Amino acid sequence: MGTLLFRVSEHESSSPSSGQAPLARNIWLITLSARNERDLDLRISDLHRWAQGQGRDISLDALSRTLNAGRKHHATRRCWIVESIDDLLTALARRGEDAVLSRTPAEGRWTPAEAIAALAAADKAQDRRLALEALGACYLDGADIDWSQIQAACEPIGDLPSYPFARTSFWVRQPETPRGQPLGAAAGGFWDRDVSTLGRQGFAKRIGRADAFGYGVRGTPLLHAASYIGLAVAALRTLGSDPASLRLRRCAWAQHLVLDQPQALAVWLQGDQTEADFEIALQHDGASEVLMQGVARMPAGPAPTASLPIASFDGDGAWVSKDGVFALLAGTGIEYDAAFRHVERVAFGDDAAFAEIAPQPATAEQALLAALQVLECWIARQSSNPAMVSRIGSMTLSGRLGAARHVRARRDGGGFEIVIADADGLICAAMEDVGVFPIGADNDGAEPVMALTHYEPRPLELRAPHPAFPGGVLLFDNDERLADAMREADPRAEVVVVLPGEGFCKTGAASYRIDPARGADYRRLLDSLRQDGLFPSALVHRWAADAFSPLGAAMAAQLTRGVKSLFWLGKALLLEKWPRPARLVFWYRNRSGAAQPLSACAAGLLKTLTQESPQLTARVIDDRRSGDDARAAARMLADELGHWDDGDAEVRHDDGGRFRKTCGRLPAAAAAATVLRPRGVYLISGGLGGLGRLFAEHFASRGPVTLVLTGRSALSAERERELAGLTAGGSKLVYMPCDIADADSVRALVARIRAEHGPINGVLHAAGVLRDGWLADKSVDDFDAVLAPKVAGTVQLDLATRHEPLDFFIMFSSIVGVAGHAGQSDYAVANAFQLEFAELRNAQRATSERSGATRAIAWSYWRDGGMRMSGQDESLARSRWGLTPLATDAGLALFDRALCLDAPAVVAACGDPARISSILSESFHTHS
Numbered sequence: 001m002g003t004l005l006f007r008v009s010e011h012e013s014s015s016p017s018s019g020q021a022p023l024a025r026n027i028w029l030i031t032l033s034a035r036n037e038r039d040l041d042l043r044i045s046d047l048h049r050w051a052q053g054q055g056r057d058i059s060l061d062a063l064s065r066t067l068n069a070g071r072k073h074h075a076t077r078r079c080w081i082v083e084s085i086d087d088l089l090t091a092l093a094r095r096g097e098d099a100v101l102s103r104t105p106a107e108g109r110w111t112p113a114e115a116i117a118a119l120a121a122a123d124k125a126q127d128r129r130l131a132l133e134a135l136g137a138c139y140l141d142g143a144d145i146d147w148s149q150i151q152a153a154c155e156p157i158g159d160l161p162s163y164p165f166a167r168t169s170f171w172v173r174q175p176e177t178p179r180g181q182p183l184g185a186a187a188g189g190f191w192d193r194d195v196s197t198l199g200r201q202g203f204a205k206r207i208g209r210a211d212a213f214g215y216g217v218r219g220t221p222l223l224h225a226a227s228y229i230g231l232a233v234a235a236l237r238t239l240g241s242d243p244a245s246l247r248l249r250r251c252a253w254a255q256h257l258v259l260d261q262p263q264a265l266a267v268w269l270q271g272d273q274t275e276a277d278f279e280i281a282l283q284h285d286g287a288s289e290v291l292m293q294g295v296a297r298m299p300a301g302p303a304p305t306a307s308l309p310i311a312s313f314d315g316d317g318a319w320v321s322k323d324g325v326f327a328l329l330a331g332t333g334i335e336y337d338a339a340f341r342h343v344e345r346v347a348f349g350d351d352a353a354f355a356e357i358a359p360q361p362a363t364a365e366q367a368l369l370a371a372l373q374v375l376e377c378w379i380a381r382q383s384s385n386p387a388m389v390s391r392i393g394s395m396t397l398s399g400r401l402g403a404a405r406h407v408r409a410r411r412d413g414g415g416f417e418i419v420i421a422d423a424d425g426l427i428c429a430a431m432e433d434v435g436v437f438p439i440g441a442d443n444d445g446a447e448p449v450m451a452l453t454h455y456e457p458r459p460l461e462l463r464a465p466h467p468a469f470p471g472g473v474l475l476f477d478n479d480e481r482l483a484d485a486m487r488e489a490d491p492r493a494e495v496v497v498v499l500p501g502e503g504f505c506k507t508g509a510a511s512y513r514i515d516p517a518r519g520a521d522y523r524r525l526l527d528s529l530r531q532d533g534l535f536p537s538a539l540v541h542r543w544a545a546d547a548f549s550p551l552g553a554a555m556a557a558q559l560t561r562g563v564k565s566l567f568w569l570g571k572a573l574l575l576e577k578w579p580r581p582a583r584l585v586f587w588y589r590n591r592s593g594a595a596q597p598l599s600a601c602a603a604g605l606l607k608t609l610t611q612e613s614p615q616l617t618a619r620v621i622d623d624r625r626s627g628d629d630a631r632a633a634a635r636m637l638a639d640e641l642g643h644w645d646d647g648d649a650e651v652r653h654d655d656g657g658r659f660r661k662t663c664g665r666l667p668a669a670a671a672a673a674t675v676l677r678p679r680g681v682y683l684i685s686g687g688l689g690g691l692g693r694l695f696a697e698h699f700a701s702r703g704p705v706t707l708v709l710t711g712r713s714a715l716s717a718e719r720e721r722e723l724a725g726l727t728a729g730g731s732k733l734v735y736m737p738c739d740i741a742d743a744d745s746v747r748a749l750v751a752r753i754r755a756e757h758g759p760i761n762g763v764l765h766a767a768g769v770l771r772d773g774w775l776a777d778k779s780v781d782d783f784d785a786v787l788a789p790k791v792a793g794t795v796q797l798d799l800a801t802r803h804e805p806l807d808f809f810i811m812f813s814s815i816v817g818v819a820g821h822a823g824q825s826d827y828a829v830a831n832a833f834q835l836e837f838a839e840l841r842n843a844q845r846a847t848s849e850r851s852g853a854t855r856a857i858a859w860s861y862w863r864d865g866g867m868r869m870s871g872q873d874e875s876l877a878r879s880r881w882g883l884t885p886l887a888t889d890a891g892l893a894l895f896d897r898a899l900c901l902d903a904p905a906v907v908a909a910c911g912d913p914a915r916i917s918s919i920l921s922e923s924f925h926t927h928s
Contacts, residue, residue: 214337230365251294342370352410364401393433471537604828607820686767703731790830806852819923860909882915
């Protein structure tokens with residue numbers, strides 16, 4: 001249903017002349033709708049820009065008639081009551097964040113017929129407004145209103161914005177290449193259907209194993225990177241782009257598609273004939289899951305010509321034949337059907353591989369396939385493990401790909417460079433900054449893995465002088481002292497300051513105030529910067545409060561100024577399509593020197609955000625050194641931005657210097673079984689969940705103990721029978737419902753347990769909620785719902801049990817809190833909070849403010865407990881991260897070991913140890 005966006009004017013309209021139609025009497029109802037909130041935001045932005053420009057002098061009567069009676073109405077809706085274009089502009093700019101519905105005097109809501117009748121009878125401005133508000137309420141409730149009863153037909157406004165993709169003249173060329181040639185294939189002959197929505201052009205195609213070149217890794221059929229590129233280019237043809245002159249940038253793979261069965265894919269485009277964002281997504285169960293994304297630029301004219309010195313490369317004098325090349329690949333587990341083995345021979349040098357490929361490949365896509373086969377082959381010569389493409393920083397394509405004959409692949413910095421040339425050495429295509437991720441050994445022999453995060457010294461190298469703040473800085477701060485110090489250090493720096501306030505206000509040429517809790521203000525801020533031609537390359541957030549407080553009001557304020565503000569900023573960057581790569585810094589001042597879980601958890605959101613948007617990189621700074629010294633803070637920021645390529649994702653500055661956070665794997669070791677007190681009392685939150693019940697059974701088997709399981713739901717008869725079967729060894733199990741995020745509810749729970757069973761000896765907090773979705777589409781309600789059990793729930797459990805004689809206080813966190821995960825920004829924040837809270841509580845135990853060992857265990861996926869994962873997701877986790885489902889026995893052994901370690905926060909997983917270690921280490925590195 002729609003969200004009400006009435007804008008009630010603060011001035012009374014003049015009395016209309018008799019005989020006018022009700023909606024033409026100086027007060028109008030304006031409606032707008034779309035299929036979802038994101039698309040509706042785009043329509044609001046378009047209408048706002050149009051009303052500021054060519055629509056400034058339009059008749060509101062004609063506008064109302066066109067939008068109300070002349071357009072189709074979708075499920076997601078907004079409406080406004082306005083008396084002037086200025087009223088409409090104000091309402092559109094606010095985007096409904098401050099909307100209030102004026103209730104009608106009638107009991108409840110009127111029906112559409114009642115509202116229309118009241119509107120026809122109204123002869124006073126106040127009566128007309130009440131009738132229009134009632135009609136608007138019906139509209140927002142989803143009513144199908146017969147607008148012809150109140151608005152006669154009129155000539156529609158010709159230049160009024162419709163769907164955003166209608167701004168561009170899209171067309172589909174007639175097929176110029178046969179079906180099966182995705183690179184350059186025409187939309188009309190290749191795609192199954194057009195799935196365009198409001199704001200995005202989209203095409204769908206069902207892909208099966210026959211479309212995958214017979215490509216597979218260790219028996220798993222996969223869609224090859226060359227196929228993704230082919231799909232993207234085929235979709236870009238619909239924009240009128242010419243594959244003879246095309247540059248793709250910032251291509252990033254979130255995951256590689258397993259083709260164990262046919263899969264439905266969609267390619268989404270947003271842009272015009274010069275530049276467009278593209279996204280390839282898996283469509284399943286009505287949802288969309290991004291696989292790969294990037295940016296395409298279509299310059300005018302062909303790509304500039306260049307040559308590859310093909311005669312100068314002899315390798316080490318020995319060429320590897322075609323059979324040898326593909327035998328080498330097969331040795332690492334990479335297979336291709338015979339028809340798609342396009343490399344004829346390869347010569348290897350110390351720093352490059354040079355290859356000849358089959359003359360005149362069947363398609364340009366297959367020429368790219370051959371080039372990537374050369375890279376795979378070179379990597380296979382140096383490693384027994386296969387590798388898959390994870391990114392391509394830049395790719396330039398020309399129309400000569402069909403004549404490709406030579407390929408050179410070589411290392412280039414932290415990635416690879418691949419050049420494709422014809423028989424004469426003229427370059428047909430070039431790929432730069434190609435990144436790969438190796439796939440570890442076959443996981444049939446998967447091992448349990450335990451790792452610890454820690455800080456290590458990381459001083460910055462001295463470098464030649466450079467502008468302190470190149471590219472400009474958008475600074476969210478509580479005053480302007482740091483901004484002044486930055487301008488003093490670099491007089492040429494463009495520093496725009498954003499201070500917290502009660503609403504959006506541009507207070508100067510380079511200063512703003514916004515309401516930290518109002519999402520629309522962040523979008524208005526970015527839109528204002530865009531109108532001024534300002535696109536700072538660094539966005540620095542320094543609103544976060546200093547010291548963590550567990551009190552409810554203080555926590556709410558810290559969230560508002562901290563990670564929830566970052567949520568709104570990240571969402572705005574995605575929705576407003578920030579046009580340049582940006583560096584995000586979340587910087588919190590930490591005078592106390594203690595762990596600050598509500599600030600440190602921002603790392604989870606930022607790691608997820610950078611996975612969802614490849615043009616963003618991020619860093620969290622725990623500043624325990626600069627204090628109130630603005631000049632010292634300016635030097636610190638200049639150093640961090642100047643050394644951005646060092647790639648540290650989380651850093652700390654204190655009197656001992658600069659440190660970076662990293663993660664290291666512990667050697668395998670056995671641990672004694674967890675010992676519970678005989679007749680001890682143990683509280684398990686999330687007790688009806690998979691892990692809650694699994695550990696209830698585990699604890700009961702080590703009894704006799706009393707287990708109190710709790711959850712939000714009442715206990716059904718079926719669940720009661722299930723829990724009754726968990727007791728063993730004389731243990732007792734009871735269930736007590738409780739909202740773990742509510743302070744009063746938790747205090748009452750602990751008091752009841754003490755009264756009925758005695759003091760509590762241990763807490764296992766296993767409650768959690770998932771609301772997966774991309775940050776751009778995520779609602780703040782979903783964000784809050786995911787944080788509640790793991791943030792408020794953790795704090796309330798800790799406060800309520802702080803005087804209990806605890807042996808342990810254990811939080812079940814997730815590896816997502818360490819590494820982030822696309823589509824789970826809120827879940828990453830919630831779990832990162834628990835990992836940092838464990839550090840804080842552990843320190844309080846050292847000062848006798850708390851009792852019991854504190855542990856936050858960042859689990860990977862359990863086979864028999866926890867939240868379920870599809871078979872396809874399991875395959876992706878295995879192929880990309882080396883993770884396999886954690887068996888119950890292995891998980892329980894890791895749990896026992898975690899309690900034996902002298903570390904409050906640990907990572908527990910299962911799979912290929914080397915690959916998992918690499919992934920964990922890489923999660924603390926942000927790629928530029």
